[in-house]
Amino acid sequence: MKSFNERCYEILRRVPKGKVTTYKDLAKAMNTKAYRAVGNAMNKNPYAPEVPCHRVIQSDGSLGGFASGTKKKIQMLKAEGVEIINGKINLDKYRYKLR
């Protein structure tokens, strides 16, 4: 039985470059409501380059947090082709449909 965290990583790792998802959707995809616990998992994320934890944002389109700083997160996403307006992302455009 894998830990809750590893399940997060497995789902998150299939989010393609140039797309994003939200903590809530991620939790929903694994059939739980623990979006908070998901955030915890990301913070600890031991699969740093393998799992794109910077592609996970809040439900309202704002970035949420990032271990190395929110600014870094913005830069990485922009580098992947995601447009960020006023520190927010257009979910209709960039949200990746899980499941």
Added chain:
DNA sequence: CGGTTGACCAAGT
């Protein structure tokens, strides 16, 4: 087992 923590969410002020 209980209490604390957190990269959250929604609704209210």
Added chain:
DNA sequence: GACTTGGCCAACC
């Protein structure tokens, strides 16, 4: 729009 409150759930001590 900023801040507070209550709710949520897993990990950790």
